[in-house]
Amino acid sequence: GESVGLHLPTLSVQEGDNSIINCAYSNSASDYFIWYKQESGKGPQFIIDIRSNMDKRQGQRVTVLLNKTVKHLSLQIAATQPGDSAVYFCAEKAEAAGNKLTFGGGTRVLVKP
Amino acid sequence: GEEVAQTPKHLVRGEGQKAKLYCAPIKGHSYVFWYQQVLKNEFKFLISFQNENVFDETGMPKERFSAKCLPNSPCSLEIQATKLEDSAVYFCASSQYHMEGGRTYNEQFFGPGTRLTVL
Numbered sequence: 001g002e003s004v005g006l007h008l009p010t011l012s013v014q015e016g017d018n019s020i021i022n023c024a025y026s027n028s029a030s031d032y033f034i035w036y037k038q039e040s041g042k043g044p045q046f047i048i049d050i051r052s053n054m055d056k057r058q059g060q061r062v063t064v065l066l067n068k069t070v071k072h073l074s075l076q077i078a079a080t081q082p083g084d085s086a087v088y089f090c091a092e093k094a095e096a097a098g099n100k101l102t103f104g105g106g107t108r109v110l111v112k113p
Numbered sequence: 114g115e116e117v118a119q120t121p122k123h124l125v126r127g128e129g130q131k132a133k134l135y136c137a138p139i140k141g142h143s144y145v146f147w148y149q150q151v152l153k154n155e156f157k158f159l160i161s162f163q164n165e166n167v168f169d170e171t172g173m174p175k176e177r178f179s180a181k182c183l184p185n186s187p188c189s190l191e192i193q194a195t196k197l198e199d200s201a202v203y204f205c206a207s208s209q210y211h212m213e214g215g216r217t218y219n220e221q222f223f224g225p226g227t228r229l230t231v232l
Binding site: 043089100 | 117144146148153154155156158161168169171172204206208219220221222223224225226
């Protein structure tokens with residue numbers, strides 16, 4: 001119902017700790033996955049992506065893990081900072097089916113000082 | 114420009130009125146996408162363009178929604194006879210295939226969105 005969107009899963013993490021955000025995807029044909037960060041009042045901001053021929057990719061302070069067997073994606077943020085507080089969305093795409101992104105439901109990360 | 118630009122930032126319409134939203138993609142990007150985000154969650158794909166051609170319109174409500182991307186003009190999303198359930202933030206994104214380090218990239222960059230409120 002309409003109230004579901006207001007009750008995002010929330011991860012509270014202490015500043016300096018590592019964060020892990022999980023995402024389950026449904027389309028076994030998806031071959032490209034992206035994590036976006038959305039701050040209040042802003043559009044989604046690209047963080048990191050991974051193709052289905054990989055199971056791990058690292059960026060600056062972020063790592064994405066892909067497990068195709070169980071259709072699971074995770075985002076790890078090292079040494080979480082107050083600026084990491086936002087809503088994080090995973091998105092998937094099956095390039096053979098066009099370029100549209102299918103987004104997951106979002107996880108709110110709250111960083112406690 | 115270097116960022117996707119969307120106007121207006123906020124739009125308020127009475128039920129039954131028309132709403133028109135605009136998007137200027139990043140310069141050089143061939144693909145434009147429109148998404149609808151309801152209640153700060155649940156992104157829904159609406160339509161995509163490759164240059165001025167509709168690429169995928171599988172998410173568009175057929176009856177009241179239309180979109181265009183004409184040469185030398187911002188792209189637009191128009192809603193005729195708005196309904197209460199059209200209240201949402203509408204995001205535009207653009208992308209372009211490019212090669213870097215032997216890898217193909219086509220990540221979508223999003224604009225700041227237009228918040229539509231239908232009263």
